[in-house]
Amino acid sequence: MVNTKVNLSGITIDNPIIPASGTFGFGYEFAELYDINCLGTFSFKGTTKDPRFGNPTPRIAECPMGMINSVGLQNPGVEAVKAIELPKLKEVFHKPVMANVSGFSIDEYTYTCEALDNEPQIGWFEVNVSCPNVHGGGMSFGTSPESAAEVTRAVKKVTTKPVFIKLSPNVTDIVSIAKACEDAGADGISLINTLLGMRIDLKTKKCVIANKMGGFSGPAIFPVAVRMVYQVYEAVKIPIIGMGGVSSAEDVIEMMLAGATAVQIGAANLVDPFASRDIVNNLPQTMEKYGIKDLNDIIGGAH
Amino acid sequence: MKQELFTIIKNEKIAKDIYLMVLSSDTSDITRPDQFVNIKLEGQYLRRPISICDYDENTLTLIYKVVGVGTEKMSSYEPGKELDILIALGNGFDTEKSGTSPLLIGGGVGVPPMFNLCKKLISEGKNPTVILGFNSREDVFFEEEFKKLGANVLVTTADGTYGIRGFVTDAMKDISYDYFFTCGPEPMFRAIERVAQTSGQYSFEERMGCGFGACMGCSCKTKYGNKRICKDGPVLLREEIIW
Secondary structure (H helix, E strand, C coil), rough: CECEEEEECEEEEECCCEECCCCCCCHHHHHHCCCHHHHCEEECCEEEECEECCCCCCEEEEEEEEEEEEECCCCCHHHHHHHHHHHHHHHHHHCCCEECCCCCHHHHHHHHHHHHHHHCEEEEEEECCCCCCCCCCCCHHHHHHHHHHHHHHHHHHHHCEEEEEEECCCCCCHHHHHHHHHHHHEEEEEEECCCCEECCCCCCCECCCCCCCCECCHHHHHHHHHHEEEEEEEHHCCEEEEEEEEECCCHHHHHHHHHCCEEEEEEHHHHHHCCHHHHHHHHHHHHCCCCCCEHCCCCCCCC | EEEEEEEEEEEEECCCCCEEEEEEEECCCCCCCCCCEEEEEECCCCCCEEEEEECCCCCCEEEEEEHHHHHHHCCCCCCEEEEEEEEEECCCCCHHCCCCCCEEEEEHHHHHHHHHHHHHHHHHHCCEEEEEECHHHCCCCCCHHHHHHHHEEEEECCCCCEEEEEEEEHCCCCCCCEEEEEEHHHHHHHHHHHHHCCCCCECCCCCCCCCCCCCCCEEECCCCCECCCCCCEEEEEHHECCC
């Protein structure tokens, strides 16, 4: 018997596998396919103060070993999430869920977090300061240590639950930003969000994505994510949730060796709807294969 | 929806850049005409959504157009090869809303889903007329197959090299119908929207991420809120579409 349980800011989860925000909706598309209670938890669809339609289509482009998306934070808004999505989720998911929150001003972040803080289903906040899809939006907060810290401080003031700050990799020095968030009171760091990318169609000679640029995800970005998790682990004491192209139990172990306490699965859910379940199922035997008895023993093990 | 391994039985060219693929496995998840499958191809990250042309208990017929690297790869697959497929996706056409004389309009690669729809409408005792629109003679396919079902079939080509010269809307002028179903390119939809006299259903195409409603990659606005082409569509009612 191996131990896959990890402690994420005071909440023990059965395993470190967490479907990433934006690839798992509010859970029910997947609950139709398998019992999603096998997951450690999942991070629900990025939620904002007001409802958002998001960006024009096409929003999706294929890439070698990955994809670009430019959804633009489509979501029904925090009031509908509380009134409709969370009660629906309660029917199919009986564990604490991670609330992913975005905003376009400090006030929007605090409004949304405050509105969700007293929801008993929510175990953690994951505050997205990095979404590259929205003009003048989340991007600006995540690209400087000062503004990332400002969001962290503001959100911490209005919440009682652990707050993870989800960082953008589209910066020159992710370590200083992670450090600033820790100093501002963050309980943990999630990284990485998508890398800014672009594809051009040779037939039309135009950008494939209507919004031209989008967030590049998938196995192609995995080495970038491992490197950033490794660097941030050296600089901060708070737990890290590692993500970016994770597609197998082996990838989960590699991410944890780099320094992640838990690991998110993103694009893999979209090309294989059973990916997260399969990773959960494959994890114990993969641990055995590499002589790992307890996942807690390998967090940051590569350092 | 379920994930299923299908074995290719046949994969052959039937018109310019158009291929017909027959696969075998369990098709019991299909509930309506114009649902689609999402196919994993080696070396391609995203699956390829292809509409279902026809099916019986254990065979699935797809007709697809080679438009890029993915579909080009598909066209090279030999019988016996297994494909990882998500089946059956999307809402499909609702034939219960149809009158007794429905008009089916397929444009180019929008023709295939009309086939199973036509079959179903005839089995329900309806009397469908089918308009198949193509650019040129070399693009034409499935005219005979529709005729064999017992439908009244009209073919148009934009360059006049086969059938009626012009667009599907030119063929619509002289037909009486009490409902319509259509699938094809959006300029064709806009032309139909200008001349159509009845209620109807449009089947849309969009670049998709997942194909099963998770990623919000293919959203559109309708009169009744945002919808996902993959999950809440691909079929939208004429009354709800914002053009």
